[in-house]
Amino acid sequence: MQIKGLNVDYFGNSALEGVTLDIPFGHSVGIIGPNGAGKSTFIKALLDVIKKRSGTVKAEGKDIALYRRNIAYVPQKNDIDLTFPITVKDTVLTGTYPNLKLFRRPGKKERAIAERSMAMVEIGDLADKQISNLSGGQLQRVFIARALAQEASVFFLDEPFVGIDMVSERIIVNLFKQLRGEGKTILVVHHDLHEVEEYFDKIILLNKQLIAFGDVQDTFTTENIRRAYGTSLGNVIIQGAGGAAHA
Numbered sequence: 001m002q003i004k005g006l007n008v009d010y011f012g013n014s015a016l017e018g019v020t021l022d023i024p025f026g027h028s029v030g031i032i033g034p035n036g037a038g039k040s041t042f043i044k045a046l047l048d049v050i051k052k053r054s055g056t057v058k059a060e061g062k063d064i065a066l067y068r069r070n071i072a073y074v075p076q077k078n079d080i081d082l083t084f085p086i087t088v089k090d091t092v093l094t095g096t097y098p099n100l101k102l103f104r105r106p107g108k109k110e111r112a113i114a115e116r117s118m119a120m121v122e123i124g125d126l127a128d129k130q131i132s133n134l135s136g137g138q139l140q141r142v143f144i145a146r147a148l149a150q151e152a153s154v155f156f157l158d159e160p161f162v163g164i165d166m167v168s169e170r171i172i173v174n175l176f177k178q179l180r181g182e183g184k185t186i187l188v189v190h191h192d193l194h195e196v197e198e199y200f201d202k203i204i205l206l207n208k209q210l211i212a213f214g215d216v217q218d219t220f221t222t223e224n225i226r227r228a229y230g231t232s233l234g235n236v237i238i239q240g241a242g243g244a245a246h247a
């Protein structure tokens with residue numbers, strides 16, 4: 001995915017400035033940076049769901065709009081209306097809609113895809129429950145199953161580990177490993193620096209501007225964390241992460 005000169009403003013305030021990088025497919029990539037660094041904005045700009053002031057985003061040489069169907073997106077929980085009356089299986093089934101032909105309803109094939117997707121995140125037993133009755137971790141797995149049902153090759157997830165239980169976290173991490181093994185690309189906005197090395201093979205450090213991008217071993221360094229978070233906050237974070245970052 002080729003990103004060139006990406007600038008995004010909200011009401012005249014800049015959220016992203018001149019972000020240029022080339023994200024190779026087939027990796028699990030963490031997007032890391034302080035609150036308000038523009039991480040969610042970055043994902044939304046790549047998806048073309050918010051207006052850019054300038055810049056281009058291409059995938060395999062094509063404008064991202066032409067590639068959009070191949071990208072499954074799991075937004076932050078806050079961005080989803082959880083009071084909407086819908087069951088787990090119907091929510092997951094909506095993941096198949098982008099691939100349906102015009103005026104076609106989901107049939108046997110789509111229901112089989114939805115079932116397989118639910119099984120991949122171990123929520124088959126919740127199929128008939130209303131989404132409003134689920135725990136945070138179960139809900140996150142429902143939205144990931146919906147993304148799987150889209151049968152995309154690229155996955156964008158915004159803070160998937162926030163407010164979830166350890167069992168859900170383990171299931172999701174194992175799924176990421178499985179998807180990566182199948183050559184899929186996973187781009188994840190992530191807050192907690194503890195697990196960075198286990199979850200991702202590349203990271204993007206962001207604070208309005210691109211601070212660093214590359215393999216975790218080379219990029220997840222105390223120096224880069226200080227540059228992204230500022231020296232004093234960076235030091236607190238490095239200590240809190242128990243030396244997870246490289247010196």
Ligand SMILES: Nc1ncnc2c1ncn2[C@@H]1O[C@H](COP(=O)(O)OP(=O)(O)OP(=O)(O)O)[C@@H](O)[C@H]1O
Binds near residue numbers: 015033038
């Ligand atoms: N819809 C919006 N309207 C106005 N300003 C916005 C909007 N969305 C984000 N912003 C501002 O843009 C900046 C970047 O926000 P963004 O949500 O992308 O950051 P983030 O790194 O994902 O933050 P967090 O970790 O807190 O979720 C912040 O200053 C935020 O207040």
